[in-house]
Amino acid sequence: MAQVVTGLAAGAAYALVAVGVVLIFKGTKALSVAQGEIGAFGYFFGLRWSARGVPGLGWHPPLFADLVIAAVVGALLGLVIEQLIMRPLVQRPPLDGLIATLGVALFLALLEKEIFGTATQFAPSPVGKWRVVVLGATLTAERIVALGLAAVVAGAIYLFFTRTKFGLAVLATTGDPTVARLLGVKVTQVYRFVWITAGALSGLAAALLGPAFGGLTPFDMTKFALRALAGAVIGGLDSVWGAIIGSLLIGVLEAVVGGQVGARGAANVAVLALVIATLVVRPQGLLGTSGAA
Amino acid sequence: MLREVPPSRAAGAAAIALVVAWSCTLSPVRLSVLVGVAATAIAALGLDILVARSGQLSLAHAAFLGVGAFTALNVGGHGGPWPLALAAAVGAGAIAATLSGLPSLRIRGLQVAITTLAFQVAAENFLFTRQDFTAANQVLERPALLDTDLRLYVFALGCVAAVLIVRRRLAVTAAGRSFLAVRDVEARAQCFGIETGRTKLLAYALSGAIVGLAGGLLALKEGSISAKDPFVLLESLQLVAIVVVGGAGSAAGILTAAVVVKGLPQFVGHISIPLTGIDLDAVRIVPIASAALLVVAVVAQPEGIGGVYRSVGRVLDRLLGRGTAGRSVPRAQPTATPGAAEQATALRGVPRGLSLEMPVRALLETREVTVQYGGVVALDAVSLEGRLGEVVGLIGANGSGKSTFVNSVSGLAPVTGAIRFRGVELVRRPPSRLSALGVARTFQDMGLVRAETVKENVLLAQTWLCNYGRLAGILALGSTVTRERELRRRADMALQLFGLDHVADERLGELPYGTMRIVEIASAVAAGPDLLLLDEASAGLGPEESHALADRFLALRNELGLTLVVIEHHVPLIARACDHVYCLESGALIAEGAPGEVIAQPAVIQSFLGRSTAASGGPAR
Numbered sequence: 032m033a034q035v036v037t038g039l040a041a042g043a044a045y046a047l048v049a050v051g052v053v054l055i056f057k058g059t060k061a062l063s064v065a066q067g068e069i070g071a072f073g074y075f076f077g078l079r080w081s082a083r084g085v086p087g088l089g090w091h092p093p094l095f096a097d098l099v100i101a102a103v104v105g106a107l108l109g110l111v112i113e114q115l116i117m118r119p120l121v122q123r124p125p126l127d128g129l130i131a132t133l134g135v136a137l138f139l140a141l142l143e144k145e146i147f148g149t150a151t152q153f154a155p156s157p158v159g160k161w162r163v164v165v166l167g168a169t170l171t172a173e174r175i176v177a178l179g180l181a182a183v184v185a186g187a188i189y190l191f192f193t194r195t196k197f198g199l200a201v202l203a204t205t206g207d208p209t210v211a212r213l214l215g216v217k218v219t220q221v222y223r224f225v226w227i228t229a230g231a232l233s234g235l236a237a238a239l240l241g242p243a244f245g246g247l248t249p250f251d252m253t254k255f256a257l258r259a260l261a262g263a264v265i266g267g268l269d270s271v272w273g274a275i276i277g278s279l280l281i282g283v284l285e286a287v288v289g290g291q292v293g294a295r296g297a298a299n300v301a302v303l304a305l306v307i308a309t310l311v312v313r314p315q316g317l318l319g320t321s322g323a324a
Numbered sequence: 325m326l327r328e329v330p331p332s333r334a335a336g337a338a339a340i341a342l343v344v345a346w347s348c349t350l351s352p353v354r355l356s357v358l359v360g361v362a363a364t365a366i367a368a369l370g371l372d373i374l375v376a377r378s379g380q381l382s383l384a385h386a387a388f389l390g391v392g393a394f395t396a397l398n399v400g401g402h403g404g405p406w407p408l409a410l411a412a413a414v415g416a417g418a419i420a421a422t423l424s425g426l427p428s429l430r431i432r433g434l435q436v437a438i439t440t441l442a443f444q445v446a447a448e449n450f451l452f453t454r455q456d457f458t459a460a461n462q463v464l465e466r467p468a469l470l471d472t473d474l475r476l477y478v479f480a481l482g483c484v485a486a487v488l489i490v491r492r493r494l495a496v497t498a499a500g501r502s503f504l505a506v507r508d509v510e511a512r513a514q515c516f517g518i519e520t521g522r523t524k525l526l527a528y529a530l531s532g533a534i535v536g537l538a539g540g541l542l543a544l545k546e547g548s549i550s551a552k553d554p555f556v557l558l559e560s561l562q563l564v565a566i567v568v569v570g571g572a573g574s575a576a577g578i579l580t581a582a583v584v585v586k587g588l589p590q591f592v593g594h595i596s597i598p599l600t601g602i603d604l605d606a607v608r609i610v611p612i613a614s615a616a617l618l619v620v621a622v623v624a625q626p627e628g629i630g631g632v633y634r635s636v637g638r639v640l641d642r643l644l645g646r647g648t649a650g651r652s653v654p655r656a657q658p659t660a661t662p663g664a665a666e667q668a669t670a671l672r673g674v675p676r677g678l679s680l681e682m683p684v685r686a687l688l689e690t691r692e693v694t695v696q697y698g699g700v701v702a703l704d705a706v707s708l709e710g711r712l713g714e715v716v717g718l719i720g721a722n723g724s725g726k727s728t729f730v731n732s733v734s735g736l737a738p739v740t741g742a743i744r745f746r747g748v749e750l751v752r753r754p755p756s757r758l759s760a761l762g763v764a765r766t767f768q769d770m771g772l773v774r775a776e777t778v779k780e781n782v783l784l785a786q787t788w789l790c791n792y793g794r795l796a797g798i799l800a801l802g803s804t805v806t807r808e809r810e811l812r813r814r815a816d817m818a819l820q821l822f823g824l825d826h827v828a829d830e831r832l833g834e835l836p837y838g839t840m841r842i843v844e845i846a847s848a849v850a851a852g853p854d855l856l857l858l859d860e861a862s863a864g865l866g867p868e869e870s871h872a873l874a875d876r877f878l879a880l881r882n883e884l885g886l887t888l889v890v891i892e893h894h895v896p897l898i899a900r901a902c903d904h905v906y907c908l909e910s911g912a913l914i915a916e917g918a919p920g921e922v923i924a925q926p927a928v929i930q931s932f933l934g935r936s937t938a939a940s941g942g943p944a945r
Contacts, residue, residue: 115623125433125434127622131619133561134565268434299449299450300449314430
């Protein structure tokens with residue numbers, strides 16, 4: 032039981048990334064595999080500025096600000112990628128978009144290695160050091176916050192899609208950009224919005240995963256992003272709820288299998304087997320529609 | 325007959341020969357680096373077969389490379405001779421790739437890419453951490469034949485050359501053509517006698533075998549491999565980068581990209597003085613630059629380095645006065661070429677298990693054919709027949725089930741009832757078997773590969789006549805070369821018969837629409853059918869062209885002795901060409917008979933031209 036709770040907490044952080052992946056897929060029909068690196072980039076900048084001060088200002092942001100900086104840098108990075116790279120690819124075959132984000136992921140990972148080095152980047156939790164015991168599992172502050180944030184994000188996105196005009200615009204764009212444009216939806220705004228939001232969510236996830244796993248190296252976030260991607264695929268690439276459920280599932284599976292067999296490798300293989308099985312048996316994922324297949 | 329070589333090709337060949345000759349004079353250390361580059365290049369060329377020909381992205385090719393390398397080490401380390409180790413690497417690569425390709429039988433595009441990603445991560449975390457698999461204590465002794473770096477390098481060059489030859493053979497035989505067909509028209513490719521599932525897996529197997537060879541080469545070079553670094557996800561991404569930056573489908577571009585990405589950093593590193601730290605920079609910067617180039621290539625220059633080469637070649641050819649630029653594409657003309665009768669006989673002369681003389685009343689006979697999609701009845705108990713030598717017309721409003729009928733005959737729709745062709749039951753027979761029985765068809769919206777030339781498309785339609793194994797074709801075994809030559813002659817004949825020989829080498833997608841439609845009919849006829857199903861052959865044609873089409877139908881019947889089932893909207897064409905007409909409404913037959921009678925029936929007019937006709941005296945749509 033304790034493992035399930037720990038797994039849920041890790042899964043919540045994956046879910047933040049996975050929701051970003053789904054938003055991008057819904058809005059632009061592109062599958063982004065660069066979300067992990069985008070988040071890590073934001074997180075590393077936050078860490079560096081906390082330690083050395085913001086260049087030019089000499090201001091040392093408090094630890095809590097790491098969370099904000101990571102989100103803001105992630106959002107900015109998302110905006111830049113959308114404007115420069117993904118916009119020209121909107122009407123191209125989906126594999127082109129995938130290859131482009133692969134390139135971005137590779138580029139950012141190597142760049143992070145250059146700028147920040149390969150050593151583990153560690154900072155104390157940005158949300159304090161308190162902990163809570165739930166059903167025999169000790170949850171640290173950042174894990175609790177991750178769970179809370181995932182719940183908040185889920186609620187916010189639900190309200191966004193059902194209660195706001197712009198949310199409906201995003202949904203319309205998913206169906207058919209040309210028709211959406213004819214209906215008066217500013218499609219480019221939708222593209223920008225999904226990338227910015229996804230970038231911010233990735234930044235938050237990185238800032239919460241970092242301390243939870245005792246620091247990050249540039250390539251760690253790639254691993255986490257792969258789990259988030261697995262969660263999104265299992266839940267259905269065009270379903271926000273599916274992505275959240277899928278990510279939680281991945282988190283639990285990883286914790287339980289990893290705990291039982293004691294080998295991280297086995298947990299990995301279990302996750303991947305689940306991904307492949309889902310794709311073969313139900314290509315659209317648990318809650319996805321045929322658009323995701 | 326000597327083919328004329330364009331100057332750009334000659335210049336390219338000379339440049340390659342010079343570079344290769346120069347590279348052989350390099351120091352042993354550099355030669356060793358180049359062997360590694362060759363292995364990467366081979367792996368990328370293998371990946372490219374999947375990307376360019378099959379339209380599938382694999383993110384697991386570094387894992388296949390590892391499977392090949394470790395298999396070779398295991399076999400060689402246990403005393404197996406080195407050729408066996410290499411062969412085992414090839415086989416293991418093929419098996420691993422085929423396994424990872426299995427999901428592609430059910431899913432497509434992005435999803436397949438994700439499963440290969442999963443395969444890569446699983447191999448990295450599971451297979452490559454097992455000491456027995458990675459041959460941790462084994463050493464593959466390099467044979468005396470390859471004991472110097474120069475010898476090994478020449479051997480590596482030989483491997484690259486072999487892969488290039490395989491790629492070339494692939495392009496000119498049934499295997500390569502069916503890859504393209506499955507990539508572009510998927511299910512429809514079955515109508516040419518192509519089995520889509522096996523074709524996809526063959527592409528994976530071939531790609532994996534080539535990557536396996538690269539792994540074997542690495543094993544020969546290293547002797548033992550302790551780190552899994554060359555086989556991790558990052559390397560898979562780098563292989564994708566090499567293919568995309570080099571230009572999918574372009575061997576020259578991919579080779580260049582491989583040399584730049586894998587060779588350059590090592591070379592620059594070795595040239596610089598160690599204390600300045602410059603060599604470190606090269607090793608670090610080039611991968612970042614290649615990632616950036618990958619992004620730029622996808623966004624701005626999808627044809628990559630290969631595209632640049634082609635442009636340079638075109639400029640070169642034009643400067644030297646052999647350009648093809650500015651040539652206009654003439655339209656297809658129906659011609660009565662001399663010897664047309666013999667050509668027709670030759671086209672009809674295909675080997676067939678069933679004889680046309682078999683005593684059946686109707687060539688095609690359907691009984692109570694019903695097709696249901698969910699709750700929708702698309703075809704409702706349709707019984708009709710097409711007699712030998714008839715042109716049978718099938719008319720009806722949009723959505724009345726005409727195309728569904730053609731789909732059910734060609735095996736692309738879930739049918740209940742009976743469909744007999746020359747007395748042979750067709751229901752539940754795989755669509756890929758029909759061309760051999762003598763049924764060919766066209767599609768309302770084209771079932772051909774637009775990116776290929778007209779002639780390649782005709783050859784594609786003749787796939788079922790390639791009586792050699794796909795692999796045998798690639799390896800040029802047995803009679804494949806002579807058979808290909810015969811089939812090319814046959815394709816030429818078909819094109820001549822339709823007056824298309826002057827566009828034989830044009831890309832299909834660049835032709836005028838009307839010509840494309842004729843090419844599709846010509847391709848179907850080249851397959852040597854007895855029954856030809858034409859789904860709205862006149863769609864999108866002008867009145868003049870449809871008129872010519874009616875003559876063509878009659879010519880196909882009279883000169884080639886074909887039986888035709890044509891779906892048509894165009895009333896004058898039906899009246900002119902058809903012997904017998906059936907009219908469908910909401911999936912059910914509502915009239916049949918001679919064209920004049922059927923078209924005159926009030927029920928047909930109402931269904932075909934719209935309900936308001938009687939009141940207003942004009943067509944509603």
